[in-house]
Amino acid sequence: MSASGLRRAERKRRVAREIAALSVALALSAAAAATVDFTVAELFAGLAKARPARAHFQERKYLGLLTEPVDSSGELTFTPPDRLEKRTTSPKPETLVVAGTQLVVEREGRKRTLALDENPVVAVLIESIRGTLAGDLASVSRQYSVELDGDAAKWRLTLRPRDPSVRTVVERVDITGTATEVRSVETFQADGDRSVMTIDPVPGR
Numbered sequence: 512m513s514a515s516g517l518r519r520a521e522r523k524r525r526v527a528r529e530i531a532a533l534s535v536a537l538a539l540s541a542a543a544a545a546t547v548d549f550t551v552a553e554l555f556a557g558l559a560k561a562r563p564a565r566a567h568f569q570e571r572k573y574l575g576l577l578t579e580p581v582d583s584s585g586e587l588t589f590t591p592p593d594r595l596e597k598r599t600t601s602p603k604p605e606t607l608v609v610a611g612t613q614l615v616v617e618r619e620g621r622k623r624t625l626a627l628d629e630n631p632v633v634a635v636l637i638e639s640i641r642g643t644l645a646g647d648l649a650s651v652s653r654q655y656s657v658e659l660d661g662d663a664a665k666w667r668l669t670l671r672p673r674d675p676s677v678r679t680v681v682e683r684v685d686i687t688g689t690a691t692e693v694r695s696v697e698t699f700q701a702d703g704d705r706s707v708m709t710i711d712p713v714p715g716r
Contacts, residue, residue, distance in 0.1 A: 559646025
């Protein structure tokens with residue numbers, strides 16, 4: 512090949528490399544813009560519209576006092592605007608019903624009622640799930656600082672309690688989801704214990 516032919520070939524290769532680099536840069540820029548544009552407000556607005564009525568759950572608790580994790584499973588039901596039911600069927604039946612500012616716990620045929628106003632740690636943990644399912648950003652933001660990672664298709668919320676006294680018990684709550692469905696809730700306690708709840712919405716409800 513002549514010298515001029517080599518120069519033309521090199522120019523073509525250089526142009527091809529520049530086009531490829533530009534394409535990658537544009538793709539990365541678009542992905543970054545999509546992530547930046549997806550806000551907490553948009554996520555909660557989508558959750559508020561979706562509001563899954565019923566879901567199966569599986570929960571695993573890792574406790575420092577035990578050598579093996581503790582598993583449970585059952586059903587979650589959310590009824591707008593503020594009623595949340597957690598019915599555990601395995602390993603032992605247990606029902607927790609939250610409505611407004613009251614929590615009713617039923618276990619082994621006995622009922623116990625707690626006022627959430629008098630139990631701030633319990634209130635914060637409940638609101639992480641109830642407020643998120645309801646798409647109630649104002650309520651969640653009162654209890655937690657809220658950080659969002661990911662995009663509209665796959666996201667993660669990191670909730671950290673605002674109340675210093677609550678932070679001595681609960682370090683943070685991580686909630687993940689796809690689109691407008693909450694798929695997991697992981698609670699990290701200050702003492703190192705943690706629990707992971709996976710949520711599987713029931714179709715057509």
